[in-house]
Amino acid sequence: MHRDFVDFIVNGxxxxxxxxxxxxxxxxxxxxxxxxxxxHVRRLLLEAEAPLRDGRYxxxxxxxxxxxxxxxxxxxxxxxxxxxxxxxxxxxxxxxxxxxxxxxxxxxxxADDGDYVWRDFAWQxxxxxxxxxxxxxxxxxFRFRGGEYRAELGRLLNGVAPGAGRRVLLIGAxxxxxxxxxxxxxxxxxxxxxAADAAGVPAEELRTYGAVAFGREVxxxxxxxxxxxxxxxxxxxxxxxxxAPIVPLLVAQIEYALDRSxxxxxxxxxxxxxxxxxxxxxxSTCRVRLTVYRVDRLYRTRVHEVLDxxxxxxxxxxxxxxxxxxxVARTPDSVLVASVSS
Numbered sequence: 001m002h003r004d005f006v007d008f009i010v011n012g013x014x015x016x017x018x019x020x021x022x023x024x025x026x027x028x029x030x031x032x033x034x035x036x037x038x039x040h041v042r043r044l045l046l047e048a049e050a051p052l053r054d055g056r057y058x059x060x061x062x063x064x065x066x067x068x069x070x071x072x073x074x075x076x077x078x079x080x081x082x083x084x085x086x087x088x089x090x091x092x093x094x095x096x097x098x099x100x101x102x103x104x105x106x107x108x109x110x111a112d113d114g115d116y117v118w119r120d121f122a123w124q125x126x127x128x129x130x131x132x133x134x135x136x137x138x139x140x141x142f143r144f145r146g147g148e149y150r151a152e153l154g155r156l157l158n159g160v161a162p163g164a165g166r167r168v169l170l171i172g173a174x175x176x177x178x179x180x181x182x183x184x185x186x187x188x189x190x191x192x193x194x195a196a197d198a199a200g201v202p203a204e205e206l207r208t209y210g211a212v213a214f215g216r217e218v219x220x221x222x223x224x225x226x227x228x229x230x231x232x233x234x235x236x237x238x239x240x241x242x243x244a245p246i247v248p249l250l251v252a253q254i255e256y257a258l259d260r261s262x263x264x265x266x267x268x269x270x271x272x273x274x275x276x277x278x279x280x281x282x283x284s285t286c287r288v289r290l291t292v293y294r295v296d297r298l299y300r301t302r303v304h305e306v307l308d309x310x311x312x313x314x315x316x317x318x319x320x321x322x323x324x325x326x327x328v329a330r331t332p333d334s335v336l337v338a339s340v341s342s
Contacts, residue, residue, distance in 0.1 A: 005029040006156065007265075008059070010142055014265055016060060016333070017284040018139055019073060023332050024060035028156065041156050045149075046079055046116070053127055059118070074124045075140065081114045116144045167191035167208050168254050169198065171226055172215025172242075180247050181213075185254065198226045203233035211257040213240040213250065243326055243339060246293050246301050252328045255335045268334035271327065273320070278306075278327050278338065281315045286331045290318055294325040 006028035008015040016022060027040040042048040043057055050057055057077050062070035119141035123134040168185065170178045170192055182192035198206065206229065214223055223239075230237055238257035242250050263269055268288070270281035282288060290307035307318050320327070320340065327338045 009265065012264060013283075014333075015142075017267060017286075019060070019136065022060065022073070023063060023287075024073065025063045026060055027058055038157060041153050044077065045153055046077060050077075052124070052129075054129070056120075056124070056129060059121070068125055068127070071123055071125045073121060073136070074129060075118045075121045078117050078119070079114045079146075080117055080143075115146050116149045118142045118144070166210055166258055167193070168211045168213055168240075168258070169209050170194045170213050170215075171197065171218055171222065172213075173217055174215055174245065177215070177245050177247070181250050184247050184251050188251070188255075190254065190258065197222055198229040201229065203235070206230055206233045206235050209235070209237055210260075211238040211240055211254055213242060213254055213257075215242050216245070243337070244293070244295055245299075246295065246326070248291070248303075249293050249326050249328060249337065252330070252335045252337050256337060259334070266334045267331040268329055268336055270315075271329045271336035271338045273327065273338050273340050274317070277317045277319050278329075279315060279317050280329050280336075282311060282313055282331060284313050285310065287311075288316070289330045291328045291330075292321060292324040292326070293328070294323055 005025040007026055010018075016024065016026075027043075028037065032040075039048055043051065052058070052074060055076050055078065056074045058072045059075050060073040061067070062072065064070070120129075120131055121136035121139045122129040122131050123136070125134075129135075166189065168190060170182060172178050172194075173196070175194075178194045182194055185192040193209075195201075198212075212226060212230070214226075227239065240250075240253050240257045243253065244250075259266070264283075267282050267284055267286050268280065269283055270279065272279045278290060280288065280290065288307060288309060288311045289305070292304040292306055294302045296302055304321050304324070306321065324340050326340065329336045329338075
């Protein structure tokens with residue numbers, strides 16, 4: 001299940017990546033009510049009571065129910081004074097708490113009267129955490145400079161919510177295909193609207209889109225006019241040229257276009273076709289799925305799953321089946337698309 005959420009960037013990399021193959025989301029998901037989202041932010045700021053015993057907070061939880069029954073990564077969050085270290089007597093690695101690329105105004109730094117420390121990470125399935133049995137030994141403690149920490153989280157309280165710009169404008173004449181594509185996008189939290197062009201659309205509405213996807217049948221004149229409309233409105237969007245009338249392939253293209261996070265913060269960093277093989281590269285241990293698509297002579301979509309495994313960091317080469325045309329690679333939080341040369 002895909003959910004858009006704010007991740008925590010520590011030493012330039014998402015903290016989630018350090019937890020191996022974990023399918024989870026932070027409490028700062030884009031699809032929760034604003035009041036609950038605000039409560040989660042204030043908990044991280046220690047302005048609201050800890051939800052678990054011993055001052056423990058949920059850092060990552062189940063993407064479907066977020067309940068402890070499915071397991072959650074939790075940690076103690078505490079405030080230090082001056083340069084004092086945490087309870088364990090050792091300062092953690094310096095890190096910045098950040099989001100997944102959303103832009104916004106900084107919050108009020110306030111007086112820098114102490115740092116925030118995250119320590120004693122554990123996998124928790126009940127009210128009491130067992131650090132000896134389920135602790136993430138070697139993860140943390142992490143020390144965050146108080147002013148920077150409050151500023152980053154303050155941006156979220158000031159209205160910079162996750163998922164901003166996750167809308168796409170679908171341009172094309174194939175109504176049935178676009179309807180199926182829009183429905184598929186909405187199931188993963190991406191808003192989609194269908195139009196023949198962008199003529200007469202107010203600039204305010206154009207600014208709500210993060211991407212524009214063109215069907216293969218859209219003429220160059222229409223594409224140019226749509227681009228001009230967005231340029232005139234001063235909107236920086238990603239333009240996607242659909243590779244084929246295959247809904248899962250188009251969804252993957254659009255997901256990639258909407259991902260504005262730095263490449264270094266992604267698990268999946270490379271996908272390339274080399275001869276009769278596909279080469280993929282990942283930055284941390286995770287589940288990788290490789291799916292091959294093609295359209296046959298009767299215009300039917302053919303799908304072939306060539307890989308679905310947990311892989312170690314590094315480069316991996318997988319043989320391609322005959323007549324493969326397009327390859328989609330997925331990890332729990334990244335997607336890449338490649339075409340196979342004829």
